[in-house]
Amino acid sequence: MKDWRYWLAEQRGTLLAFGIFIVMFTIYTSNHPAGFTANVVQTASNKGVLLAFVAMAQTLVVITAGIDLSVGMIFLLTNCLASWLVIGTGIETAFGVVAVLGTGLLCGAINGAIVIYGRLQPIVTTIATGAVYFGIALLLRPFPGGSVNEDLADALTGRLFGVVPASLVALLAIVLVVWVPFSRSVLGRAAYAAGSSEMAAYMSGVPIRRGKFAAYALAGLLAAIGGLFLTFFTYTGEAAYASGNAYTLFSIAAVVLGGVSLFGGKGSAIGAIFGALAFRTIGDLLFVFDFDPLWQPLFQGVILLIAVSLGAFALFRVRNRLEWFL
Amino acid sequence: MSETTIAGIAGRMPKFIRRADPAVLTAFACIVLLLFVGSLYSRSFLSPEYLLQQLKVASFLGVIATGMMLVILLGQIDLSVPWSVATGAMMACAAAAYGPLGVALAIPFGIFCGVAIGIVNGIGVAYLRIPSMIITLATNAVAQGLMVVYTGGFSPQDSATRAMRYLATGFAIPGVPNAVVIWALIGAAMVFVLTRTGFGRTVYGIGNRERAAYLSGIDTRRVVLIAFAVSGGLSAFGGVLLAGYASKAAQSMGDAYLLPSIAAVVLGGTSILGGRGSYLGTVAGVILITLLQSILSVMQMPEAGRQIIYGVVIVAMLLLYGRAPASR
Numbered sequence: 090m091k092d093w094r095y096w097l098a099e100q101r102g103t104l105l106a107f108g109i110f111i112v113m114f115t116i117y118t119s120n121h122p123a124g125f126t127a128n129v130v131q132t133a134s135n136k137g138v139l140l141a142f143v144a145m146a147q148t149l150v151v152i153t154a155g156i157d158l159s160v161g162m163i164f165l166l167t168n169c170l171a172s173w174l175v176i177g178t179g180i181e182t183a184f185g186v187v188a189v190l191g192t193g194l195l196c197g198a199i200n201g202a203i204v205i206y207g208r209l210q211p212i213v214t215t216i217a218t219g220a221v222y223f224g225i226a227l228l229l230r231p232f233p234g235g236s237v238n239e240d241l242a243d244a245l246t247g248r249l250f251g252v253v254p255a256s257l258v259a260l261l262a263i264v265l266v267v268w269v270p271f272s273r274s275v276l277g278r279a280a281y282a283a284g285s286s287e288m289a290a291y292m293s294g295v296p297i298r299r300g301k302f303a304a305y306a307l308a309g310l311l312a313a314i315g316g317l318f319l320t321f322f323t324y325t326g327e328a329a330y331a332s333g334n335a336y337t338l339f340s341i342a343a344v345v346l347g348g349v350s351l352f353g354g355k356g357s358a359i360g361a362i363f364g365a366l367a368f369r370t371i372g373d374l375l376f377v378f379d380f381d382p383l384w385q386p387l388f389q390g391v392i393l394l395i396a397v398s399l400g401a402f403a404l405f406r407v408r409n410r411l412e413w414f415l
Numbered sequence: 416m417s418e419t420t421i422a423g424i425a426g427r428m429p430k431f432i433r434r435a436d437p438a439v440l441t442a443f444a445c446i447v448l449l450l451f452v453g454s455l456y457s458r459s460f461l462s463p464e465y466l467l468q469q470l471k472v473a474s475f476l477g478v479i480a481t482g483m484m485l486v487i488l489l490g491q492i493d494l495s496v497p498w499s500v501a502t503g504a505m506m507a508c509a510a511a512a513y514g515p516l517g518v519a520l521a522i523p524f525g526i527f528c529g530v531a532i533g534i535v536n537g538i539g540v541a542y543l544r545i546p547s548m549i550i551t552l553a554t555n556a557v558a559q560g561l562m563v564v565y566t567g568g569f570s571p572q573d574s575a576t577r578a579m580r581y582l583a584t585g586f587a588i589p590g591v592p593n594a595v596v597i598w599a600l601i602g603a604a605m606v607f608v609l610t611r612t613g614f615g616r617t618v619y620g621i622g623n624r625e626r627a628a629y630l631s632g633i634d635t636r637r638v639v640l641i642a643f644a645v646s647g648g649l650s651a652f653g654g655v656l657l658a659g660y661a662s663k664a665a666q667s668m669g670d671a672y673l674l675p676s677i678a679a680v681v682l683g684g685t686s687i688l689g690g691r692g693s694y695l696g697t698v699a700g701v702i703l704i705t706l707l708q709s710i711l712s713v714m715q716m717p718e719a720g721r722q723i724i725y726g727v728v729i730v731a732m733l734l735l736y737g738r739a740p741a742s743r
Binding site: 220393 | 453539540544545546548549550552553554555556558559560561563564567609667670673674677678681687688717718719720721722723724725726727729730733734738
C-alpha cells in the first residue's frame with residue numbers, strides 16, 4: 090500500500106466528520122434567512138467552539154479507552170470561577186485566566202490520579218468527581234451572575250478583519266498549541282498505545298501511566314478553556330446542572346461523530362472538533378426549518394442514538410463470533 | 416504481615432462474619448457510624464418513627480438500585496435511570512387522565528414504558544455491541560426529548576392515581592409503610608433470582624467473562640437484553656412510586672437518583688467490572704446513602720456541600736475497597 094492510502098485509512102473518521110459538517114453547514118446557511126454572511130458564521134462558530142473545546146477534552150480521555158463524565162462539570166466550574174476572576178486591569182485579567190486554566194488542569198489531574206494511581210473505574214470516578222466539581226461551582230455561584238473583562242471577551246468573540254470569527258482562530262491556536270504537540274509527543278503516543286492495548290503497551294515499556302495522566306490533565310485544561318469561552322460569550326457564570334450534563338453528553342456525541350473509537354486508541358481531536366461543529370449545526374437545523382424548539386432535545390437525542398448505532402456496522406465485518414466480546 | 420494477623424482474628428470470629436464480604440461489613444459499619452453521628456446532632460434521630468421514615472425514603476432508591484445492580488453485575492452500567500424514572504412517573508400519571516381503564520392500567524403502563532427504554536438499551540448493548548455507557552446516555556436523551564415534547568417543557572398537570580399513592584404512602588400492614596414492603600418483596604425476588612435460578616448464575620457468569628459464558632452454550636445476548644429490560648422497568652416503577660409519594664410527576668425528578676443508585680450498588684461491594692456482589696451489600700449501600708442524605712439535611716447542609724460530600728465519600732470508600740488489581 091502506498092503512503093497516502095495509509096494516511097487516508099488513518100484519517101477516514103476525521104474526513105467523514107469534515108464531510109458531514111460541510112454538508113450540514115451548507116444546508117444550514119442556504120436555508121438561513123440571512124444566508125452565508127459573516128454574522129451567521131460568527132454566531133455559529135461561537136456556539137460551535139464551546140462544544141468543540143469540550144469535545145477535544147473528551148477525545149483525549151476516550152483515546153486512552155477511558156471516559157470523562159465530569160468534563161461538563163469542569164466546564165461549569167471554570168465558567169463560574171472565570172466570572173469572579175477574569176476581570177479588572179490587564180494584569181488582573183491575565184492572572185484570572187491563568188488561575189482558571191490552572192483550576193481546569195488540577196481538576197483533570199485529580200481525575201487522572203484517581204483513575205490511574207487509585208485504579209478506580211473511569212465512569213464511577215468521573216461521575217463522583219463531577220458531583221464534587223458541580224458542588225464547588227454551586228458554592229461559587231449559587232445564583233447566576235458575575236462579570237468578565239468585556240474588552241477581552243469582545244475581542245475573542247468578535248471578528249478579525251471583519252470577516253474571520255475570532256473564536257475559530259482561538260480554536261485553531263489551541264489545536265496548534267495543545268493537541269498537535271501532545272499527539273506527536275511520547276506521552277501522546279503512549280496515550281494512544283494504552284487505549285489500543287494496555288497490556289501490549291505495558292509489556293513494550295511504553296510510559297502508559299504518564300501518558301494517561303497527561304491525557305486526563307490536558308482534558309481538564311481544554312474543558313477549562315471551554316468554560317472560559319462560555320464566560321466570554323455570556324458575560325456571566327451560572328452553575329446549571331442540566332447544562333453541564335448536556336455538554337458531557339454532547340461531547341460524547343461529538344467524539345463519536347468525529348470518528349473517535351470509544352474503545353480507545355483510534356481517532357483524533359481534529360475529527361472531534363468537526364464532529365462537534367456538525368452536531369451543533371444539526372441541532373440548529375431545526376431553527377432554520379421553523380420547527381418548534383420543544384422538539385430540539387428529542388432531535389438531538391435521536392441524532393446521538395443514530396450516531397452511536399453507526400458503530401454497529403463494524404459487526405458485519407466480524408468473522409469470528411467470539412470477537413463480539415471484547 | 417498484617418494479612419496473617421487479620422486472618423488470625425477472622426479465624427476466631429463466628430462463621431457468618433467470616434463468610435461475609437469485607438465491603439458489606441464496611442458498609443454496615445459506616446451505617447452504625449452514621450447513626451451514631453446523627454444521634455449526636457438530634458435526639459430524635461434514633462427514634463423508631465424517624466428510622467422507619469428513613470427506610471421508607473430508602474425504599475424508592477432501593478427499588479431503582481435493584482435494577483442498577485443487575486446491570487452492574489453484568490459488567491455494564493445503566494445511565495438512563497434519570498429519565499426512565501421520570502418517564503415511568505409521567506406516563507403513569509398521563510394514563511390516569513384517560514378514564515377508569517387508564518386509572519386501572521396506570522401503574523403497568525408506567526412500568527411498560529420503562530421496560531421499553533430498557534429493551535432499546537438491551538438491544539444496543541447485546542446485539543449491536545455498543546458500549547452500555549454510551550447507548551444508555553443516548554436513550555436517556557431520547558426519553559428526555561420525548562417527555563419534553565409530551566409535556567411542553569413544563570411539569571405535567573396530571574396527578575397520581577389513588578393506587579399509586581396507596582403503594583407509596585399507605586400502610587397495608589400496620590406500622591410498616593407499603594413502600595418498604597414493596598422493596599422487601601422486590602429484594603426477595605432479586606435474591607431468589609440471583610442465587611437460586613439459572614438466570615442468576617448466568618448473570619454472574621457473563622459478568623466474569625462473557626466469552627466463557629457464550630462458549631458454555633448460554634445465549635448471553637438474551638440474558639443481557641432481559642437484564643436491561645428489568646432495570647428499565649424497575650427504574651420506571653421507582654418513578655411510579657415517587658410520583659405516588661409526591662402525588663405528581665416532575666421534570667427532573669430522576670436526576671437525583673442516578674449517582675445514588677450507582678453509589679449504593681458499588682458501595683455495597685458489587686464490583687463495577689461485574690461478576691461479583693451480593694444483594695445484601697446493595698441493601699447496605701442504599702441505607703448508607705439514605706442516612707448520609709438525611710444527616711446532611713439535618714445539618715442543613717446546602718445543595719453544594721451535599722454534592723461535594725457525596726462525591727468525596729464515594730471516591731474515598733471506593734479507594735478503600737473498590738480498586739482494580741495492579742497491572743503486571
